Amino acid sequence: MNRTLLIFCLTLTAICCLTGNLFAASGEEIYQVEQGFKLIPAVIMVALLCVYVGVGFLSKVSDTSGYWIASQGIGKFGNGAAIASDWMSAASFMGVAGLLYLKGWFGLGYIIGWTGGYVLLLCLIAAQLRRFGKYTIPEFLGDRYDCHTVRLIAASVTVIIAITYSTAQFKGIGLICGWIFGISYTSSVFFAAGVVCAYMLISGMAGVTRNQQIQYVVLICAFMIPLWVLIKNAGGAGILPQLEYGNILSGLMEGQVAGGALNTEDTEKLRQIYLPWGAGSCYQFIALVFTLMVGTAGLPHIMIRFYTVKNEDVARKSVIWALFFIGLLYWSSPVYAAMGKFWNPMGSRAVADVIILSAPEKANLGIVFIGCLASGAMAAGLSTVAGLLVAGASAIAHDWYATVLKPDCTDKQALLVGRIFTAILCGIVIFTALNPPALIAQIVAMAFAIAGNTIFPVVVLGIWYSKSNKYGALAGMIWGLGMTLLTMTGWILGIEFFGPYGLMPATSSALIVCPIAFLLNIIVSNVMAENVTEETADKSDHILRKLHNLPGHVDERPSPL
Amino acid sequence: MPTRERVDVNFFRPSTENMKAEVRIVKIVLICWALLSYGIPVIIYLAGLGDPSGLGESFITRARFLGFPLHYWLIAQGCTIGYILLCKLYCMLWDKKITRQGPRRKS
Numbered sequence: 003m004n005r006t007l008l009i010f011c012l013t014l015t016a017i018c019c020l021t022g023n024l025f026a027a028s029g030e031e032i033y034q035v036e037q038g039f040k041l042i043p044a045v046i047m048v049a050l051l052c053v054y055v056g057v058g059f060l061s062k063v064s065d066t067s068g069y070w071i072a073s074q075g076i077g078k079f080g081n082g083a084a085i086a087s088d089w090m091s092a093a094s095f096m097g098v099a100g101l102l103y104l105k106g107w108f109g110l111g112y113i114i115g116w117t118g119g120y121v122l123l124l125c126l127i128a129a130q131l132r133r134f135g136k137y138t139i140p141e142f143l144g145d146r147y148d149c150h151t152v153r154l155i156a157a158s159v160t161v162i163i164a165i166t167y168s169t170a171q172f173k174g175i176g177l178i179c180g181w182i183f184g185i186s187y188t189s190s191v192f193f194a195a196g197v198v199c200a201y202m203l204i205s206g207m208a209g210v211t212r213n214q215q216i217q218y219v220v221l222i223c224a225f226m227i228p229l230w231v232l233i234k235n236a237g238g239a240g241i242l243p244q245l246e247y248g249n250i251l252s253g254l255m256e257g258q259v260a261g262g263a264l265n266t267e268d269t270e271k272l273r274q275i276y277l278p279w280g281a282g283s284c285y286q287f288i289a290l291v292f293t294l295m296v297g298t299a300g301l302p303h304i305m306i307r308f309y310t311v312k313n314e315d316v317a318r319k320s321v322i323w324a325l326f327f328i329g330l331l332y333w334s335s336p337v338y339a340a341m342g343k344f345w346n347p348m349g350s351r352a353v354a355d356v357i358i359l360s361a362p363e364k365a366n367l368g369i370v371f372i373g374c375l376a377s378g379a380m381a382a383g384l385s386t387v388a389g390l391l392v393a394g395a396s397a398i399a400h401d402w403y404a405t406v407l408k409p410d411c412t413d414k415q416a417l418l419v420g421r422i423f424t425a426i427l428c429g430i431v432i433f434t435a436l437n438p439p440a441l442i443a444q445i446v447a448m449a450f451a452i453a454g455n456t457i458f459p460v461v462v463l464g465i466w467y468s469k470s471n472k473y474g475a476l477a478g479m480i481w482g483l484g485m486t487l488l489t490m491t492g493w494i495l496g497i498e499f500f501g502p503y504g505l506m507p508a509t510s511s512a513l514i515v516c517p518i519a520f521l522l523n524i525i526v527s528n529v530m531a532e533n534v535t536e537e538t539a540d541k542s543d544h545i546l547r548k549l550h551n552l553p554g555h556v557d558e559r560p561s562p563l
Numbered sequence: 564m565p566t567r568e569r570v571d572v573n574f575f576r577p578s579t580e581n582m583k584a585e586v587r588i589v590k591i592v593l594i595c596w597a598l599l600s601y602g603i604p605v606i607i608y609l610a611g612l613g614d615p616s617g618l619g620e621s622f623i624t625r626a627r628f629l630g631f632p633l634h635y636w637l638i639a640q641g642c643t644i645g646y647i648l649l650c651k652l653y654c655m656l657w658d659k660k661i662t663r664q665g666p667r668r669k670s
Contacts, residue, residue, distance in 0.1 A: 110638040114600060117643045121596045124650055125589045244640075248630030255632065278619035278634055284608040291600060318657065322650040329643045336639050468572035543569040550582055552570055 039184035043373025047182055050220060050377055051197055054213050054384065078316045080215055082323025085307050087218035089116075089324070090331055091167070092174025092383030093446045095221065096358055098332065102339030103357045106275030108282045109339070113332045115291045117325060119298025124321040127299060130465045130549045132308045132317040138393075139302040139457065140401040146464045146545050148538040149472035150406050155479050157397040159456050160302040164394030165430055166449040168387045172435035173445075175383040177356065178376045188436060194380075195432045198387050202424055214389065217381040218327060224378025226334055228362050228371040232341050235365045244333045247340045251276070254340065259347045272347060286503070286510065290447075293512035297450025300458030303393035341365065387431075395424040447509035448490055454512040455482035459519040467524065468546050471534045474527030482519040486511060581661065588656045592649050599645045607634050 094116065102109035134142055140160060144153025172191050179190030233243040236250055253259075255276050257269030274280035282290075298304065308317045335358075342357040345364040358379070362372050399420035404411055411419075456479050463470040463478070486508075492500030493508035500508050506515075546552070570578065577583040611619025626633040 107635060114638055114642045117646050118600045121646050121649050124653055125592050245629055251635060252627060252630060252632055274618060277624060278607050278611055280618050284604060287604055288601060318654050322654060325647050325650055329647060332643060333640060466572060466574040468570060539569060546570050546572050550572060552579060
């Protein structure tokens with residue numbers, strides 16, 4: 003069985019690489035950075051890829067519990083690193099620095115949005131979910147509300163999020179691979195997909211989690227080391243770059259850059275983006291922050307992490323570590339943005355996308371450092387894609403197939419379906435990544451809007467409001483999902499109301515939509531309270547007792563599917 | 564399963580001792596969280612109302628902290644450090660108020 007699988011994966015990888023080359027002619031070019039094959043970065047990258055696949059192979063698993071939740075044996079430090087690496091996607095690795103470069107102060111909204119969400123997650127969701135202790139978020143919702151429709155909607159949303167989010171990652175990975183191997187964007191997307199598929203199919207969550215810890219170390223080292231050299235070249239002392247760039251930043255506001263003082267017009271532009279409302283109003287800032295926060299707390303592939311730890315105490319403490327690990331990255335990316343401005347104050351959007359590569363290049367940092375950065379970005383993208391695909395495939399295999407469609411299937415069948423769907427999802431993602439509908443950061447922000455509007459309210463009310471029932475849950479979820487899709491369509495069609503400067507931008511719609519989703523859930527639940535059957539109410543009651551450690555719940559082992 | 568009394572869980576009306584303690588901790592942490600996340604931008608907004616260009620320039624943007632413009636540091640590093648401390652606070656409060664008394668209260 004395992005050998006067949008291995009051969010299958012290798013063939014798949016080979017096919018991916020080959021087809022990649024066939025498509026190569028139509029690919030997008032990598033701009034701003036030097037073309038051609040680069041030996042040292044390529045060696046670093048290939049060595050790391052071998053390690054990932056090797057670790058995945060060594061920790062391969064044969065039962066479903068191992069595939070989905072790593073047999074619940076992961077500690078707080080390890081889980082923290084895994085959450086962080088799940089979290090730190092190619093988008094936060096490359097995209098945040100780019101956003102900060104373009105938008106200045108306003109871009110900081112992404113940083114606090116993406117870290118503050120963890121406080122919400124910790125306070126309202128983490129420990130309770132661990133007490134529930136089953137496999138997936140759709141399963142929690144389906145059981146709590148005793149309703150297959152809720153389960154199906156939640157599973158679909160999980161899949162949508164997995165696809166949109168992975169698309170952004172594949173785009174990032176594609177840019178990086180293209181830069182290192184000197185191949186086109188298209189072929190590098192296929193190359194990356196082959197690697198992701200191979201090791202996910204072989205190992206499942208245990209391998210993914212172990213790899214995520216390695217990938218965290220790789221990516222954070224790769225991200226931080228060049229900073230010391232950068233800050234030295236910019237005239238700092240080179241001790242703690244995260245604190246030293248303040249002077250450079252203050253200088254930027256007065257027009258001081260590497261090439262001397264700027265003229266009045268350019269200085270004014272620079273000053274403007276570093277002043278609070280130069281790139282967006284206060285309302286837009288708060289709406290963005292709120293959306294990213296509830297989105298963070300509602301992302302299924304992050305929540306699923308709390309099932310993989312030993313107990314709820316570890317679940318809580320791993321959040322502190324996760325946040326610290328994430329913080330390390332987010333304290334550093336503004337440095338890249340400021341350095342980018344320092345050497346290249348008037349760069350365009352094209353520069354912003356690859357700012358973490360182009361800032362060191364402008365500072366003459368040398369190919370090894372840039373190779374490190376590229377491998378780090380690759381690690382970031384791979385780990386996030388892997389976590390997402392596991393969450394998405396588990397939603398389909400576990401919640402659609404094993405629970406609703408064919409409840410009497412065996413462990414083996416469910417595992418097989420899981421693997422098949424991992425591959426199918428990967429295929430869909432490749433397809434969308436080849437023609438991405440929007441910019442990296444926008445795609446990601448929309449995934450957050452979906453999570454915040456649809457999943458977050460229903461999970462929080464499911465835990466904290468016993469009167470909430472399936473009618474309320476359905477009303478809230480349909481409203482959240484519907485409104486998010488509407489705003490996204492509006493954004494793509496260019497309607498001003500949903501545009502970046504409108505009242506309800508698609509990327510930050512949750513400030514309005516999310517509270518209404520809460521209200522709808524509560525109101526409809528109360529109105530329809532009569533229609534809930536005794537049986538359903540008993541089941542929900544049982545789960546609530548479990549969630550809150552109340553006396554009277556029968557302590558059962560998690561059912562083996 | 565015979566019909567029995569159902570639990571009533573409501574964030575704003577916690578029913579058991581344990582849940583009350585839990586909710587109290589959550590409330591403390593969430594209030595700090597809201598002040599950090601939304602209080603600081605609002606303060607920057609209010610302070611910058613006097614700027615005729617609408618860019619929000621004020622004493623906060625002119626002040627320097629560790630070399631940074633203060634408004635930049637507050638969001639870029641102040642908030643994130645604050646969040647980590649809040650998570651730590653939550654876990655500490657939890658250990659103090661709930662873990663220690665927990666086993667006795669459970670059934």
